[in-house]
Amino acid sequence: MNAPVPKLPGGGLYARRKAIFPRAVDGFYRRLKWLVMAVTLTIYYATPWLRWDRGAYAPNHAVLVDMAHRRFYFFAIEIWPHEFYYVAGLLVMAGVGLFLVTSTVGRAWCGYACPQTVWTDLYVHIERAIDGDRNSQFRLNNAPWTLAKISRRVLKHSAWLLVAVLTGGAWIFYFADAPTLARDLFAGHAALIAYATIAILTATTYVLGGFMREQVCLYMCPWPRIQGAMLDERSLIVTYKDWRGEPRSHGTKRSESVGDCIDCQACVQVCPVGIDIRDGAQFACITCALCIDACDEMMTKVGRPRGLIDYATLEDCKAEAAGAEPVPVRRTLLRPRTLAYFAVWAGIGAAMMFTLQARTHLDLSVAHDRNPLWVRLSDGSIRNAYTIKIRNMESRPRAVRLEMAGLPGGVMWDSASDSDAGATAIDIEVAPDQVDEHRIYVRAQGGGDEAAPFTFTLSANGKDHLLVRKAARFDRPEISR
Amino acid sequence: MTDPKIDEATGVSTMGHEWDGIEELDNPMPRWWLWTFYACIVFAIGYCVAYPAIPLLHSSTKGMLGWTSHNQLAAETAKAEIARASTTAALAKVDIATLDPHSPLMQSAIEGGRAAFKINCAPCHGSGAAGSKGYPNLNDDDWLWGGDRATIHQTLLHGIRQPGDDATRMSQMPSFGRDGILTAEQIQDAVSFVRVVSHQERSSASSARGTVLFAANCAPCHGADATGNRQVGAPNLTDAIWLYGGDRETLTATLTNARYGVMPAWGAKLNPATINMLTAYVHSLGGGE
Numbered sequence: 084m085n086a087p088v089p090k091l092p093g094g095g096l097y098a099r100r101k102a103i104f105p106r107a108v109d110g111f112y113r114r115l116k117w118l119v120m121a122v123t124l125t126i127y128y129a130t131p132w133l134r135w136d137r138g139a140y141a142p143n144h145a146v147l148v149d150m151a152h153r154r155f156y157f158f159a160i161e162i163w164p165h166e167f168y169y170v171a172g173l174l175v176m177a178g179v180g181l182f183l184v185t186s187t188v189g190r191a192w193c194g195y196a197c198p199q200t201v202w203t204d205l206y207v208h209i210e211r212a213i214d215g216d217r218n219s220q221f222r223l224n225n226a227p228w229t230l231a232k233i234s235r236r237v238l239k240h241s242a243w244l245l246v247a248v249l250t251g252g253a254w255i256f257y258f259a260d261a262p263t264l265a266r267d268l269f270a271g272h273a274a275l276i277a278y279a280t281i282a283i284l285t286a287t288t289y290v291l292g293g294f295m296r297e298q299v300c301l302y303m304c305p306w307p308r309i310q311g312a313m314l315d316e317r318s319l320i321v322t323y324k325d326w327r328g329e330p331r332s333h334g335t336k337r338s339e340s341v342g343d344c345i346d347c348q349a350c351v352q353v354c355p356v357g358i359d360i361r362d363g364a365q366f367a368c369i370t371c372a373l374c375i376d377a378c379d380e381m382m383t384k385v386g387r388p389r390g391l392i393d394y395a396t397l398e399d400c401k402a403e404a405a406g407a408e409p410v411p412v413r414r415t416l417l418r419p420r421t422l423a424y425f426a427v428w429a430g431i432g433a434a435m436m437f438t439l440q441a442r443t444h445l446d447l448s449v450a451h452d453r454n455p456l457w458v459r460l461s462d463g464s465i466r467n468a469y470t471i472k473i474r475n476m477e478s479r480p481r482a483v484r485l486e487m488a489g490l491p492g493g494v495m496w497d498s499a500s501d502s503d504a505g506a507t508a509i510d511i512e513v514a515p516d517q518v519d520e521h522r523i524y525v526r527a528q529g530g531g532d533e534a535a536p537f538t539f540t541l542s543a544n545g546k547d548h549l550l551v552r553k554a555a556r557f558d559r560p561e562i563s564r
Numbered sequence: 565m566t567d568p569k570i571d572e573a574t575g576v577s578t579m580g581h582e583w584d585g586i587e588e589l590d591n592p593m594p595r596w597w598l599w600t601f602y603a604c605i606v607f608a609i610g611y612c613v614a615y616p617a618i619p620l621l622h623s624s625t626k627g628m629l630g631w632t633s634h635n636q637l638a639a640e641t642a643k644a645e646i647a648r649a650s651t652t653a654a655l656a657k658v659d660i661a662t663l664d665p666h667s668p669l670m671q672s673a674i675e676g677g678r679a680a681f682k683i684n685c686a687p688c689h690g691s692g693a694a695g696s697k698g699y700p701n702l703n704d705d706d707w708l709w710g711g712d713r714a715t716i717h718q719t720l721l722h723g724i725r726q727p728g729d730d731a732t733r734m735s736q737m738p739s740f741g742r743d744g745i746l747t748a749e750q751i752q753d754a755v756s757f758v759r760v761v762s763h764q765e766r767s768s769a770s771s772a773r774g775t776v777l778f779a780a781n782c783a784p785c786h787g788a789d790a791t792g793n794r795q796v797g798a799p800n801l802t803d804a805i806w807l808y809g810g811d812r813e814t815l816t817a818t819l820t821n822a823r824y825g826v827m828p829a830w831g832a833k834l835n836p837a838t839i840n841m842l843t844a845y846v847h848s849l850g851g852g853e
Contacts (some may be wrong), residue, residue, distance in 0.1 A: 455692045
């Protein structure tokens with residue numbers, strides 16, 4: 084390029100991240116966030132250690148993802164791989180749940196419960212405990228690299244890394260017996276995949292919580308973009324009531340002609356995303372509501388009513404600006420849209436609960452040998468073979484009876500038995516929580532249909548009488564004697 | 565190109581083409597992209613040096629690591645052999661005839677035999693061991709020489725009609741027609757008799773004449789009641805299973821020319837463990853005795 088080119092204002096298309104040092108704040112929403120953080124972290128760390136009695140034949144972990152045996156245990160529920168659609172159903176519920184929450188209380192997920200928010204919040208507090216609040220963090224950031232600064236930085240990153248290791252370390256307990264795995268981890272002979280998982284999750288926690296923070300929400304997460312379509316005029320969002328605040332006054336020069344906003348920047352300083360809520364609703368706002376706490380504190384100090392920044396719907400804001408009474412928040416919860424979301428969400432949940440209760444814990448599958456389809460025996464009779472799989476989903480051994488019906492003169496026997504005498508029923512002991520495979524021989528007279536249909540039935544006697552019926556086919560040579 | 569067009573908004577020169585008002589800017593490659601690209605080039609050079617890469621007229625460069633797909637296969641096969649060495653050693657030593665049929669070693673033998681059967685036996689006996697004309701079906705309960713594990717083992721080791729193997733299975737049915745022992749009419753009478761004892765025909769004058777012929781010519785091997793004799797490999801003629809066929813035409817051909825099926829002596833080709841595995845597999849097919 085020869086000609087001098089005019090530069091884009093701001094110096095190009097790339098914006099460097101501005102460091103954010105959120106100021107500490109106290110208030111209702113801050114305390115709510117503490118509570119949510121305590122609850123979510125407790126759930127995360129404690130769940131793998133909970134126990135749930137399932138008898139002698141199944142693990143007693145309350146929640147366990149057993150990859151090796153392909154089972155998923157969740158309290159009273161046990162999921163087999165073929166029932167993975169329950170997990171898909173849960174994901175659909177989570178999706179619809181997000182819609183429901185967003186259309187009622189806005190981005191409550193983002194502001195309170197999202198792991199990115201919770202862990203970032205935790206990291207911010209660790210940073211604050213070591214480096215001090217906003218101003219001292221700012222000073223330390225610009226200070227030369229003295230021994231004191233280096234030692235503080237080492238301390239901070241060590242603490243962050245410790246949290247990161249604990250985060251990754253807790254994750255793997257969901258996949259194995261927690262006490263055993265904990266011992267093995269420290270003894271150094273846990274599976275390589277356990278250490279690798281810890282390493283990966285340590286890295287992601289450390290990077291996402293320590294460095295990327297709000298950039299995850301701004302650039303990586305699709306949800307802020309989607310929720311633009313989810314929010315409407317009647318969704319709760321964190322709003323600056325500009326009709327009350329503007330024009331802003333500065334400090335003491337107050338008069339009747341200015342609004343309530345004293346432009347103290349408190350709302351900006353506490354914001355973990357680094358935005359100014361007074362610019363209006365924006366996609367970067369995760370509705371953590373810390374600016375509400377900060378502003379309420381200020382309004383109390385200057386003797387003005389609270390709620391200059393508050394949870395409100397856009398519709399209510401307009402009405403309030405026009406002089407109407409503030410609307411109670413609960414009004415926004417009940418409206419056709421949220422009720423429709425709730426109906427879909429609850430419907431899926433109810434359907435899953437129903438199928439979970441109604442599902443059978445015993446199943447039978449029959450596969451006919453195809454090579455050869457039939458075998459002629461010396462006495463002229465024909466033998467077919469079937470691979471039969473009996474699925475016992477109960478955590479106890481069960482006595483089941485396999486019967487055949489509808490094949491004239493047909494008898495069967497287990498290939499593993501020493502006798503080929505044959506009968507129309509076989510009693511089988513099925514191991515707990517397993518699929519038992521048997522090769523069953525069926526013998527019938529040589530003359531008859533080329534492909535005779537008959538049925539296998541599987542029954543478990545006792546108080547939970549169950550019956551599974553499967554159609555099968557008996558093949559004979561094309562021209563029988 | 566004389567004067568590159570400059571895009572006003574960004575100050576970047578354009579590539580010189582536009583479509584419907586949309587122009588492509590001549591932005592430099594992103595740095596991360598370039599570095600990835602350079603890293604790929606470095607990797608490719610290293611790869612070409614280390615591995616077979618550049619095609620020559622009749623072969624290709626060998627690469628410094630000396631890797632070939634054949635080597636890799638050989639290494640992986642050797643690894644698998646080591647992994648199952650103890651099972652193979654146990655199977656080579658075990659007496660398959662007396663091994664507990666429900667033992668894990670027997671299960672290993674059956675599974676190993678399943679694989680060995682596909683390679684060695686399936687060409688004649690079929691992949692499902694159902695055989696075909698002249699090749700016995702191994703699933704059924706009819707055995708020329710016996711269906712217990714010891715007998716199957718013996719048959720596998722020494723084969724059928726293998727010259728030079730003293731213990732090979734050898735049965736000699738005379739070529740009654742070709743050698744002039746029986747006339748064509750007498751053969752038809754003997755065929756009638758065989759079809760009567762196998763319940764394919766009603767007795768007739770022909771079969772009555774055949775009864776006498778059978779007693780004189782066939783009973784020494786096939787037995788007076790025609791149920792055969794496993795000692796000499798003479799098949800049971802009264803059952804429903806025919807190796808070559810039980811129709812009049814086939815039986816006539818069999819009596820005229822006799823049949824001499826053969827099977828290799830696998831003991832000379834396969835190791836003892838594989839013979840044991842094949843024994844276990846064949847015995848497990850449903851007709852084992």
